[in-house]
Amino acid sequence: MKNIKTIAIAAGLIWQMQPLQAQNAGRQDWLINNQGYKANVTAAGKEVVISNGLLSRSFRVTPNVICTDFRNLVSGEQLLRAIKPEAQLFIDNDTVNIGGAYTQPQKAYLMPAWLDHMEAGAKDLHYLKYETADLKPALPENGYTKAASGKSLIFHYSAPENSPYKGMVVKVHYDLFDGVPVISKWLEITNNTGRALQLQQVKNEILATPEEESAVVGGVTQMATPHGLYVESNYAFNNAMKANLSDQTTHWKADSTYTSQVNYDLQTPCVLEVYPIVPVGIRLDKGAHFESIRTYELLLDGYNRERNGLAQKAMYRTVAPWTERNPIFMHLVSTDPEKVKAVIDQCAATGYEAVILSFGSGLNMEDTSAANIAKYKSLADYATSKGIMLGGYSLFSSRKISDEDDVINPATGKPGGAFFGNAPCLGSKWGLSYLAKIKYFFEATGFSIFENDGPYPGDVCASTTHPGHTGKDDSQWKQMLLQKELYHWMYARNIYVNAPDWYFLDGTNKIGLGYREVNFSLPRAEQQILNRQNIYDGLWEKTGPMSWGFVPLTQYQGGGAAATLEPLKDHLDDYEKLMMQYYGAGVQACYRGPRLYDTDVTKQLVSNVISWYKKYRKILNADMIHLRRPDGRDWDGMMHVSASLPQKGLVMLYNPTLQAITREIKLPLYYTGLDKTARIREKEGVLKTYSLDREYNATVKVTIPASGYTWLVIE
Numbered sequence: 001m002k003n004i005k006t007i008a009i010a011a012g013l014i015w016q017m018q019p020l021q022a023q024n025a026g027r028q029d030w031l032i033n034n035q036g037y038k039a040n041v042t043a044a045g046k047e048v049v050i051s052n053g054l055l056s057r058s059f060r061v062t063p064n065v066i067c068t069d070f071r072n073l074v075s076g077e078q079l080l081r082a083i084k085p086e087a088q089l090f091i092d093n094d095t096v097n098i099g100g101a102y103t104q105p106q107k108a109y110l111m112p113a114w115l116d117h118m119e120a121g122a123k124d125l126h127y128l129k130y131e132t133a134d135l136k137p138a139l140p141e142n143g144y145t146k147a148a149s150g151k152s153l154i155f156h157y158s159a160p161e162n163s164p165y166k167g168m169v170v171k172v173h174y175d176l177f178d179g180v181p182v183i184s185k186w187l188e189i190t191n192n193t194g195r196a197l198q199l200q201q202v203k204n205e206i207l208a209t210p211e212e213e214s215a216v217v218g219g220v221t222q223m224a225t226p227h228g229l230y231v232e233s234n235y236a237f238n239n240a241m242k243a244n245l246s247d248q249t250t251h252w253k254a255d256s257t258y259t260s261q262v263n264y265d266l267q268t269p270c271v272l273e274v275y276p277i278v279p280v281g282i283r284l285d286k287g288a289h290f291e292s293i294r295t296y297e298l299l300l301d302g303y304n305r306e307r308n309g310l311a312q313k314a315m316y317r318t319v320a321p322w323t324e325r326n327p328i329f330m331h332l333v334s335t336d337p338e339k340v341k342a343v344i345d346q347c348a349a350t351g352y353e354a355v356i357l358s359f360g361s362g363l364n365m366e367d368t369s370a371a372n373i374a375k376y377k378s379l380a381d382y383a384t385s386k387g388i389m390l391g392g393y394s395l396f397s398s399r400k401i402s403d404e405d406d407v408i409n410p411a412t413g414k415p416g417g418a419f420f421g422n423a424p425c426l427g428s429k430w431g432l433s434y435l436a437k438i439k440y441f442f443e444a445t446g447f448s449i450f451e452n453d454g455p456y457p458g459d460v461c462a463s464t465t466h467p468g469h470t471g472k473d474d475s476q477w478k479q480m481l482l483q484k485e486l487y488h489w490m491y492a493r494n495i496y497v498n499a500p501d502w503y504f505l506d507g508t509n510k511i512g513l514g515y516r517e518v519n520f521s522l523p524r525a526e527q528q529i530l531n532r533q534n535i536y537d538g539l540w541e542k543t544g545p546m547s548w549g550f551v552p553l554t555q556y557q558g559g560g561a562a563a564t565l566e567p568l569k570d571h572l573d574d575y576e577k578l579m580m581q582y583y584g585a586g587v588q589a590c591y592r593g594p595r596l597y598d599t600d601v602t603k604q605l606v607s608n609v610i611s612w613y614k615k616y617r618k619i620l621n622a623d624m625i626h627l628r629r630p631d632g633r634d635w636d637g638m639m640h641v642s643a644s645l646p647q648k649g650l651v652m653l654y655n656p657t658l659q660a661i662t663r664e665i666k667l668p669l670y671y672t673g674l675d676k677t678a679r680i681r682e683k684e685g686v687l688k689t690y691s692l693d694r695e696y697n698a699t700v701k702v703t704i705p706a707s708g709y710t711w712l713v714i715e
Contacts, residue, residue: 004423005709013034014706015375017184017487021118021135021298024102027061027074027228027260028183030054030074030179030180030314030499031307031314031644031671032204032309032619032670032671032673033122033634033643033644034148034179034180034314034386035179036053036570037052037054037178037180038052038053038178038359039051039135039149039150039176039177039178039293040052040151040152040180041132041151041153046060046061046062047059047060047061047068048060048061048130048153049069049096050151050153050174050176050183051073051176051182051377052150052176052177052178052179052181053073054072054074054180054181054299054406055070055071055072055073055181055182055299056069056071056073057069057070057071057176057374058071059084060115061127061130061157063084063101063118063119063120063126064099064100064101064120064121064124064127065099065100065155065172066083066086066099066100066115066118066155067080067083067084067086067207067435067687068080068083068110068112068115070303071379072181072227072228073181073299074151074181074270074299074301074653075301075302077226077299077301078210079207079209079210079226079229079299080106080207080208081107081108081208081209081210081254081258082107082108082109082110082208082257083100083101083102083108083110083118083174083208084100084206084207084208084271085098085099085205085206086100086126086155086168086172086206087172087187087202087203087204088202088206088222089170089189089199089201089202089203090200090201090202090279090694091165091197091198091199091200091662092164092197092198092200093198093200094164096123096124096159096165097121097124098123098124098125098157098170098172098187098210099123099127099155099172100120100121100124100156101118101119101121101123102118102120103118103119103392104118105115106260106347107208107255107258107259107260107652108255108258108261108508108576110565111529117698122160122702123160123163123251123292124170125157125158125170126158126159126160127155127156127279128156128157128158128548128652129155129156130153130155131153131154131156132151132152132153132157133151133152133154133434134149134150134151134152134153134410135148135149135150135152135175135176135177136152137319138234138294138319138505138506138605139322139488139491139506139507142491142492142494143210143494144320144322144325144494145321145322145325146277146321147321148178148318148319149177149296150175150176150178150180151175151176151179152173152174152175153173153174153176153177154171154172154174155171155172155174155429156169156170156171157169157170157171157172157639158170162587164193165193165197166193166653167191167192167193167194168189168190168192168193168197169189169190169192170187170188170189170190171187171188171427172185172186172187172204172520173185173186173187173188176482177318177319178316178317179318180298180311180314181298181299181301181311181314181320182297182299182319183296183297184294184295184296184297184319185204185205185274185294185295186204186291186292186293186294186295186493187202187204187286187291187292188289188290188291188292189289189290189292190287190288190289191285191286191287191288191289191290191292191539192286192287192366193286194286194699195286196283196285196286197283197284198283198284199279199280199281199282199283199284199290200279200280200283201275201276201279201281201475201521202273202275202280202283202290202292202293203272203273203274203275204292204293204295205231205272205273205275205295205297206271206272206274207229207271207272208255208258208270208442209229209270209271209272210226210261210269210270211223211261211268211269211550212224212225212226212227212269212270214262215262215268216263217264217265218253218263218267219267220253220254220267220268220269220374221267222270223263223267223268223511224269224271225252226270226272227300228299228300228301229272229297229298229299229304230247230296230297230298230299230300230308230311230312231247231250231272231274231275231295231296231297231299231328232247232250232295232296232315232370232505233247233248233249233250233293233294233295233296233505234293234294234484234503234506235247235248235276235293235307235457235480235503236248236501236502236503236505236506237455237457237501237503238419238457238501239419239457239500239501239537240502241500241501241502241511241512241513241514242502242541243312243502243512243542246501246502247645248276248277249274249275249276249279249293249295250272250274251272251273251274251275252269252270252271252272252376252444253269253271253272253273253672254266254267254268254270254271255268255270255486257699260269262390271496274293274295276293276476276477277373278349278458278460278476278477279473280474280477281472281473281474281475281476281477282473282474282477282478283297283557284364284472286700292630294505295511296315296505297571298311298312298315302616305540306540306581306626309540309541310623310671312449312542313541313542313543313623314545316504316542316543317511317543319505320504320505320507321689322491322507323509323510323543323545323546324507324543324545324621325432325447325496325509325545325588326350326495326545326588326621327353327354327363327389327587327588328353328354328588328592328610329352329353329354329355329356329389329391329578329590330347330352330354330355330356330358330478330590330592330593330596330612331356331358331590331591331592331593332341332355332357332358332361332593332594333358333360333361333554333592333593334357334361334362334393335357335361335362335363337373337378338377338380339594340357340364340532341379341382342356342595343355343594343595343596344379344382344383344386344388344390344605345386346595346597347386347594347596348386348387348388348389348595349603349607350603350606350607351607351610351611351614352388352596352610353382353387353388353389354388354390354391354448354449354694355388355389355390355391355498356391356392356393356449356451356498356590357390357391357392357393357565358590358592359393359395359453361392361393363376363392363393363394365392365394365437365438365441366394366437366438366441367432367616368437368440368441368444371411373441373445375445375448376392376445377444377445379566380410380445380447380448381446381549384446385549388436388494389449390446390447390448390449390452390555391447391448391449391450391451391495391496392418392447392449392451393451393452394438394450394451394452394453394604395455396423396424396426396452396453396454396455396456397419397420397424397453397455398420398421398422398423398453398454398455399422399423399424399426400415400422401424401430402430403415404428404429404430404465404700405424405429405430405431406423406425406428407422407423407424407425407459407460407463407467408425408461408462408463409462410460410461410462410472413462417491418457418459419459419550420454422505423454423455423459423463423517424533425454425463425468425469425479426455426464426468426470426483427461427463427466427467427468427469427478427479428461428463428467429466429467430467430525431466431468431479431632432467432468432482435482435485435486438450438486439486439489440512442474442490442493442495447493448493448495448496449495449496449497449498450490450495450496450497450498450536450697451497451585452497452498452499452500453496453500454500455479455483455501457538458476458480459475459476459479460472460475460476461475461476461588462475463475464662468482483503484503484506487499487503487506487507487508488506488507490507491507496509496510497509497510498510498511498548499511501513501708504546508549510547510588511542511544511546511548512547512548513535513538513539513547513548513549513587514534514537514538514547515530515534515549516677517550517556518557518558519553519560520550520552520556520557520559520563521555521557521558521563522563523559523562523563523567524564524571524574524661525577525679525707526561526694527532527575527578528574528577528581529614529630529632529656529658531549531578531581531582532581532630532636532654533561533583533630534549534630534639535549535581535585535587535638536626536629536630536636537629539587539624539626539638540626541583541642543586543621543624544585544587544620544621544622545586545621546585546592547588548587548588548589549582549585549587549588550589550590550591550592550594551578551579551582551587551589551590551591551592552564552565552566552592553565553566553568553591553592553593553594553595554566554592554593554594556592565578565593566593566594566598566604567598567600567690568595568597568598569598569599572601572602572605573604573690575602575657576605576609577708577709579591579606579609580609580652580709581652581654581709583609583610583612583613583620584619584620584709584711585620585624585638585652586621586622586624586650614646616650616713617643618641618642618647619640619645619647619648619649619650620640620650621640622640622641622642622645623641623642623671624638624639624640624641625638625639625640625641625671626638627639627651627653627665627667630654630656631654633655633657634657634661634663635653635654635655635661635663635665635704636653636654637651637652637653637654637665638651638652639651639667639668640654640693641669641671641672642672643671643672643673644673646673646715647713647714647715648674648678648714648715649667649669649670649672649678649712649713649714650655650711650713650714651667651711651712651713651714652709652711653704653709653710653711653712654667654704654708654709655704655705655707656707656708657706657707658706659706659708660678660703660704660705661703661704662701662702662703662704663701663702664699664700664701665699665700665702666697666698666699667694667697667698667714668695668696668697668700669696669697669698669714670695670696672714674693674696675692675696676691676715677689677691677692678692678698678714678715679692679714679715680698680712680713680714680715681701681712681713681715682702682710682712683710683711683712683713684713687715698714700712
């Protein structure tokens with residue numbers, strides 16, 4: 001895949017990209033080897049540049065701070081066509097621009113000769129100074145994860161003497177990471193005006209980008225947004241289990257000042273603005289300090305879905321390295337101490353690493369009575385003595401607490417109308433007590449895994465009596481701060497967090513792969529193909545370690561004996577296949593039931609699978625290349641790749657048909673870093689040498705057993 005023949009469809013035209021190596025002769029591909037791409041800040045005269053060899057962002061500091069160049073150094077693409085403010089505040093119903101300059105004569109492009117003639121806005125916040133520093137990531141090292149390295153460029157701004165906001169200081173941070181084309185942007189505001197301010201909204205990014213297509217008619221929602229820039233912030237939720245659908249802050253807008261654009265109504269989506277959909281809406285008291293959301297901008301070098309997905313995964317490994325943790329766990333449906341200890345023993349005997357007391361198990365972390373704490377501390381101590389992590393499930397959303405504590409619907413002034421109908425407000429007395437009880441439970445018991453079912457959607461609450469927010473306007477922001485603080489608290493204590501929504505950038509470790517729950521009531525053979533489809537579709541933009549799946553050992557919602565694995569000894573073939581397809585994807589499933597094995601034969605099966613997974617764990621947790629989607633008609637498969645591991649790749653191949661099949665399968669090995677040859681073996685067989693064609697493919701002939709699987713190792 002070194003010759004990336006991706007096809008883009010835009011404005012009715014189909015074109016083919018140039019090979020990546022032709023575009024970047026003499027450069028090493030950062031997705032294969034990212035060493036040497038170190039962030040640095042340079043300054044000369046009026047110019048300040050932050051760059052890491054993969055992207056660069058350039059600024060002038062006169063007549064104000066203006067971004068003059070934002071470039072992908074891999075593809076050479078320029079992402080900036082016009083000057084905009086560097087950020088924007090909405091305070092006391094007033095718009096306050098931060099940086100920027102005016103009088104650019106043409107908004108379709110920016111010529112350097114124009115810069116000396118541009119003017120700063122008289123009312124805008126003006127540049128004071130800049131500073132540089134080593135990168136301090138949003139979450140520091142916690143003893144388990146190593147924080148990313150890079151450089152920070154920080155511009156300081158103040159209000160003019162005649163401004164009503166005199167004394168307010170704003171810092172705009174640009175954090176550039178080593179080894180990836182990712183830059184993060186965020187704001188700090190300190191209110192030294194001597195009075196309280198109503199901070200209604202904060203836009204921490206405004207970029208005038210080139211348009212993606214030329215369309216004479218059509219609106220913003222009908223045309224393509226720029227492909228070369230992927231944007232994600234730490235303000236995402238809606239239970240989609242996908243980053244782009246969970247996004248609450250990325251807005252592509254039209255630019256009415258761009259009067260030379262082709263679109264007749266000036267509706268081309270060519271301005272990126274980043275801000276929460278529901279405004280911040282907070283009161284900023286005298287002397288108060290505010291930090292905005294953090295926006296992460298990943299520069300993409302083409303249209304290829306696989307490559308762009310690999311880039312996104314590399315971003316997560318860099319800015320959220322805790323997402324690489326992937327403990328082997330099962331979901332226990334009981335809290336009976338003897339049954340919990342028995343399962344802990346089973347985990348220790350088979351190589352499992354954690355037990356999560358599942359929904360329906362009877363665990364109640366909100367019970368802070370001495371007896372409850374003593375019970376679970378004893379179990380956590382027992383688990384620790386066996387080298388096993390113990391954790392549990394807690395429901396927050398989709399439950400009714402009381403009229404006083406539930407989210408109040410702004411439309412009706414009454415409870416109801418939340419994302420799940422009724423839901424407690426995290427800023428209510430009950431919500432604040434819930435947070436305190438969860439923290440107490442973990443501190444007192446020594447539990448090390450938290451599976452948090454909600455909050456999901458950041459419900460807006462119109463209550464004016466909840467102590468955690470003042471009213472409707474600040475309710476979402478304040479609830480999100482409370483939730484983030486809980487996850488930051490757990491991250492600092494190395495507590496592993498399975499969360500239901502996209503909170504990865506604030507310290508959570510895992511989210512659902514994406515599945516329909518009722519499918520786990522279908523017959524086992526159907527579940528197997530559906531699970532592989534879920535894996536194939538769910539791992540384009542997130543890694544296996546970031547994802548969980550599900551295996552119902554006992555009945556879940558329905559389906560009876562045909563849908564479940566108990567008694568395990570009677571369904572060993574299905575048990576093995578379900579484990580292999582999940583572990584073979586680097587995905588932990590929730591094996592939900594009363595035990596991991598029921599006989600010595602079952603125990604040996606589980607132990608064998610876990611031993612296999614641990615032997616190949618590093619490559620199985622590495623990036624996945626999609627080979628063929630499961631369709632029930634022919635083989636399907638996926639391949640893990642890594643240029644830095646001894647095993648450069650591991651291929652999982654499946655045959656859903658009732659007959660053995662023999663196929664010649666082309667393996668795209670570009671991202672393994674191999675150049676001319678590859679040594680490949682089937683299972684634990686003999687290594688054979690294969691030549692790579694100039695598309696970096698190796699063609700392997702393999703026979704896959706009926707209704708079975710096989711795997712290949714690449715060295």
